[in-house]
Amino acid sequence: MSQSHQLHAGQTLTGDSNKDYLLVAPLGQPNVWTAVDSETQSSVFIIKQPASDDSAAASWPNFQQEMVMQELFKDDPAIRQKVDQIPPSKYGEPPRIVLEILEGTVWDARAKRPLSVREIKSIMRDTLEGLVCVHEKGLVYADLKMENILVSGFNPLSEDKDGDTLVTKLGDLGIVMPPTQGVVQPLTYRAPEVYFKHSITPAADIWSWGLLVCHLLEARSNMPAPVLVSAPANTHLAPPPSNAPPSLQTSNSTDSATSISNPPTPSPNGTNFTDRGLYDDLYSGHGLRSQQEQSIRYALANDYDLTSIPYYADCTLPARDREHPTGRQWHFLKEKGVQEDDVAFLKWVMDPDPTSRPTAQEVLESAWLKESEKEVVKEKGDVETVKNEEEAETSKSHKRRLSTYLDYGVGAVRRAVGVERG
Known part of the structure; x- marks a missing residue:
């Protein structure tokens, strides 16, 4: 310029x-x-x-x-x-x-304090509505991260907000694209099929969405579970297909990586909460990008035992670590204090096989999201049922009519x- x-x-x-x-x-x-x-x-x-x-x-x-x-x-x-x-x-x-x-991003909000569960559901439900819009047009958002989710109405001093005042929108449409072959998405939020098959479809957005929910739930925890991960040297990344656009190409790497998750960061209001989450806690910030990439590939392959999933049968995968139990990530989330029903929801959303992963519309209609539309949490912790679905729809429409x-x-x-x- x-x-x-x-x-x-x-x-x-x-x-x-x-x-x-x-x-x-x-x-x-x-x-x-x-x-x-x-x-x-x-x-x-x-x-x-x-x-x-x-x-x-x-x-x-x-x-x-x-x-x-x-x-x-x-x-x-x-x-x-x-x-x-x-x-x-x-x-x-x-x-x-x-x-x-808008006033800020989810990244800004998360840095100020842990979000309430209802705030998380409000923000991520509205984000999902944006993804539905993108997917209905046959496109992939391809860059979902906290910095690209815009929020107004967030109160950094109130920990028990019910989320009704929040306005959330997707921002930055710079790399929205049709389904293709290549490599996109931030490393942490990159779907396993993008890592190992270079398959970019709407399902990859759902994986990113699930990880964002996971990270926001983890940020509510004050019991971080540090993880030591060693990525063997044979966790190389297979070359992208020859027909991939130049902007989607990535380089091979055979470096090894070992890192430990960061300790929790105190929030301004004195509550300790983790500033890193699942697959973001494999990188200390001092190594190479290729090392972080390898660590995530190693963790994904072993957490989900991708060698046992037919979808990945033709992929070059990291060697199976017999000392790394399948599903270890869910155990760590529970240790951090993430609730059982939240973990079950994440398991459903983050299916490693993109052909089995739920669509944006299916997630939007899930009980996990709809329950927050039907209940209003009082300041004292009581819960009352909204009188009927019409009132819930009226409230939702009012939020959408807020000043553009x-x-x-x-x-x-x-x-x-x-x-x-x-």
Whole structure:
């Protein structure tokens, strides 16, 4: 990206709607900025332009893909919406998109305190609704992680919120794709069929979703179970298929890896909870990416005894460790304090065979998620049944009708642009 095309504070951009947007500050990346309505300095938005490694000579293909996806999902309330777009200029400036803003991500919320079970179910149910939208169009989200789940209404000081005030949406549509062959997903949330067969289908999103639920439940625990994992040198990754897109290729590695899960991190309110979870606790942060990858491959192959599952019969798998009992991961979760019914639910969702794994719609209709729609938890711990399904639907619809463009932090934004009024 040319230096002259970099975004900067105080810059004004005009969208197709003829609305002017005043840039305020970068949001973690140089190509993603917060902005306000230039006229009112009230409503807050996100302005995003192509990343520096996107090819301008090829008309920014990655960014164009994201713009196409934003248009495709423009009417889906479970997905962060495009508000406006800013066309490329005759001077070579790239296109930009204007996105609605939410208060934070699930990653931010989890770092502040453990979430209540009802909060977890509310957030992950809404995330699942976003996945249903993606899968119904025959696509794979392919990048599900806490940083890509956007949340508003989270109170870091209240541990017993029932989740009714939360608004959750999927963000970042940059690599949404049709089913294909290759390697995608963050290492921790990568499905076993992607590791060993390079098969990218909607089922891989469900695996990631299940692991996210698992990590949020683990974060409620104050009894971490450190795990020592040694990945033998023969846990090499088979090469991706020859027809895989270049962006999905990955390198082979034959390094060995040994790591121990990190100790629990104290939360701001004094409650200890684990900041790492299943398959994220195999990496101390000091080794190579290939070492983390091998450790996860080794753990998956042994936790699920993939050698015994016909789906993986044609795969090159790590050698079976006879001292590593099948299902050890579920035992560790119970030791950490995850409830029996939660573990049973995770077993169902995280079926290692993607052809047997439930669909997003099936998970959405599961009793584990629906029970949180039918009960309201009182402050004293009592539970009362919602009068009928109609009331539950009314409450859900009300949450969906909340303002699309959340005007949080307006005072801070005004001060940043020097327009705070007394």
